Amino acid sequence: MKNHYLDSGIGRTIKVEGKEYLYFSGTSYLGMAQDKTFLNALSDNLFLFGANHGQSRINSIRLNVFDDFENHFAQKAGSESAAVLSSGYLAGIAAWRSLHKDAEQTWIAPDAHSAIVPDHLYPSIQLNFTQWKNHCLEQSKSLSPRKILLIANAVDPFSCEIHEYDWVKSIAQKHEVSLLIDDSHAFGAFGNSIYGTYQKWIDPNINLLVSGSLGKGLGLPAGLILGEESQIYKIKATPLFGGASPGSPAHLKTFLDMEKLYLKKKSWLEDATGIFAQEMANVTQLKGSRYFPVFAYTDPSWVNEFEKAGIITSSFPYPTSESPSVNRIVISAVHELGDLMYLNQIIHRLARR
Numbered sequence: 001m002k003n004h005y006l007d008s009g010i011g012r013t014i015k016v017e018g019k020e021y022l023y024f025s026g027t028s029y030l031g032m033a034q035d036k037t038f039l040n041a042l043s044d045n046l047f048l049f050g051a052n053h054g055q056s057r058i059n060s061i062r063l064n065v066f067d068d069f070e071n072h073f074a075q076k077a078g079s080e081s082a083a084v085l086s087s088g089y090l091a092g093i094a095a096w097r098s099l100h101k102d103a104e105q106t107w108i109a110p111d112a113h114s115a116i117v118p119d120h121l122y123p124s125i126q127l128n129f130t131q132w133k134n135h136c137l138e139q140s141k142s143l144s145p146r147k148i149l150l151i152a153n154a155v156d157p158f159s160c161e162i163h164e165y166d167w168v169k170s171i172a173q174k175h176e177v178s179l180l181i182d183d184s185h186a187f188g189a190f191g192n193s194i195y196g197t198y199q200k201w202i203d204p205n206i207n208l209l210v211s212g213s214l215g216k217g218l219g220l221p222a223g224l225i226l227g228e229e230s231q232i233y234k235i236k237a238t239p240l241f242g243g244a245s246p247g248s249p250a251h252l253k254t255f256l257d258m259e260k261l262y263l264k265k266k267s268w269l270e271d272a273t274g275i276f277a278q279e280m281a282n283v284t285q286l287k288g289s290r291y292f293p294v295f296a297y298t299d300p301s302w303v304n305e306f307e308k309a310g311i312i313t314s315s316f317p318y319p320t321s322e323s324p325s326v327n328r329i330v331i332s333a334v335h336e337l338g339d340l341m342y343l344n345q346i347i348h349r350l351a352r353r
Helices: 036-049 064-077 088-100 129-142 168-172 229-236 249-257 259-279 302-308 337-351
Strands: 013-016 019-024 081-085 105-108 147-153 176-182 206-213 223-227 286-289 292-297 311-317 325-330
Touching: 019 337, 036 249, 064 081, 064 223, 064 249, 081 088, 081 229, 088 147, 088 176, 088 206, 088 223, 088 229, 105 129, 129 147, 129 168, 147 168, 168 176, 168 206, 223 229, 249 259, 259 292, 259 337, 302 311, 302 325, 302 337, 311 337
Parallel strands: 019 311, 105 147, 147 176, 176 206
Antiparallel strands: 013 019, 081 223, 206 223, 286 292, 292 325, 311 325
């Protein structure tokens, strides 16, 4: 698929060279970035807070909205505390730095995002996730008790595989375990409503941190870390937190103001994903589940066939420009039932060829 350049934002449809296409790509799972109700509220908050707030969080003059957002999100997510930063990447770096220095062993899942991978270490890309999990369990049995850090994603957005972490509890019976999970593709999309997976993995024997971008499903230019109060306190005491500009206060306030809209969008996204997954149940060229709004397809010829039918899907080389293209369909809360039925019709026609 060739590159297309646009001069405006992306919504349910996009125009390329004068032709309108249904857009089934991107990471705006709840479609907040172009929602007019959200944008109107954001406009009011931009006038309230200004276009930017480049002041350190540890300045003597502080905005209440940062604490309000952290406290609210943490409470809803089921964590003791939270730290909001300007991006998910920065949140990931702050999270791994707070854990890695004390770890004697660091085990990194094959699809772990680079934001949560410590410098000079690499994911176990020679293994798939199940093989990596089994390897971790085997290693934990052979080692004497020690401090172990496990680093992984909540979901692999390219293979569309949701990961489970109940097995980490068995490692924590013998070892002192910290678990860092990237929720960038979970916030807004799956887990505990729109609040990610923290509550699912919390365990008294595990030092759990969940970090991630809020710029995907939630449409906020910020990153977040969730964890125990003592761990978040350590992160907020670092130069990385105090020296960096925070996320946009106008956006964070708009999230708090528009929470009911978010939940409404999430309800439709769940329905839309479930409808699509049910219609695709017998299509062998498609991989995914009703619990995550992204579906990978294995036939590369579909990319151009979709374009001919007026549909743009996600198709680009990953993880490098030399890698094979990863082809996916992304469902968003902006899609209408008619969009899903049209996509369903095209896919069934292609699958029968």
